[in-house]
Amino acid sequence: MTGFYGEHSKVFLSVDCIIFGFEENKLKILIGKRQMDPGRGEWSLYGGFVRGDESVDDAALRTLYELTGMRNVYMRQVGAFGSIDRDPGERVVSIAYYALINVKDYDDRLRQEHGVEWVDIKEMPPLYSDHKDMVDKARKLMKEKLRTEPVGFRLLPSLFTLTQLQRLYEAVNGEELDKRNFRKRIKEMDYIEKTELIDKTGSKRGAFLYRFNRSVYDEDPNFKL
Amino acid sequence: MTGFYGEHSKVFLSVDCIIFGFEENKLKILIGKRQMDPGRGEWSLYGGFVRGDESVDDAALRTLYELTGMRNVYMRQVGAFGSIDRDPGERVVSIAYYALINVKDYDDRLRQEHGVEWVDIKEMPPLYSDHKDMVDKARKLMKEKLRTEPVGFRLLPSLFTLTQLQRLYEAVNGEELDKRNFRKRIKEMDYIEKTELIDKTGSKRGAFLYRFNRSVYDEDPNFKL
DNA sequence: TCAAAAGTGTTAGATTTACACCCATGA
């Protein structure tokens, strides 16, 4: 193909996914040991190359789908990582994305087949190449997003207790919250609906289950939290 | 070169610069009419291709330097734009960056040679390809950055009046601010130093000039504004 | 003398934070 930009050089483009999950009251990400050179054996994000016939966003969605079998996942771009030597093999520029999934929606068999594990974000091992930078930036963006929009529900089952929700916010923000103040703010959010269902797995007394009502939120985005 | 990733396709990588300036109490960006195909004649951001021997960040800095002759400019990545058809010529993925410069530091002769103009952000013409999306995202990020860190000084001369600073914040945020409340907050920021110099260009009475003291800020980042 | 921008404090309202006890249940 003799195009417009023939004199310029091309690069390989990849996507890398920071997949957040919430389990045991801890914020976790999915990482695995690299099964290919270069960097074989090092802990790494899951990624893939961008094809010629797909947008970069689509490449990220496809990569996530390959790993998890999941679609309609909340995913946002983190940014481009383009140091010359970031890939020890060849020049590869990577676009990082973060995704929020509910751990229980991810088939554990599939997870094992891909050799990836849920690792507590507070106990992350050293990662391949610049993946630590990607994770750091993703956390920062995700935290800010959670502060301004109700995306936390993506990390929880569709029915959840207020204590679960509070633990999630605590894990993301890295600090404990006051139970009464937290519940007070939740009450003001009409898009968090109380159901009549009760969860007895977390306590003897049982706790009411709540759900996120997207249509109420879309009409009246009084975010904050 | 027979490398690790031979089976994957490569793409052209470019950078595009959203260059913000502040003039006549208005937030402006530098755009010009494309002088090449495809898209000749359309209003466009200034950009360039990423070379094989430079990082993406360095490509952005170089591109900005080519256009303005300026170095040590505040620059931040906006993100990757990677639709398949975003470039009518060939597959080009672009990484957008925004920069903050003081309009008066930019040699106007050089500006004219490159055929770019300062355009009020509120009166932007339609732009080439997805450049409007880039500008929108850049504005959003810049606004948020200005809210949390004192980067506004990058858009002003090193000596400025409080009214100039207020007009800058008003232009970025798109809303008027209360003079007394604004000045009250500024007084709390030790890194904004009052000088004994007086500017008489903006009023008959004259207004005190202030300066940003980076070392005070670096020691004690009580940002907010 | 007057138009135009500089400069200056106070108060009401809203928001945020701190804080402690009773309840329901299964083991």
Next chain:
DNA sequence: TCATGGGTGTAAATCTAACACTTTTGA
């Protein structure tokens, strides 16, 4: 019966927002 997590309100402190007049000076 007791250990465990669920659930609830008030008051102080802080922060935010609204608001109007005097000063200086060049034209």
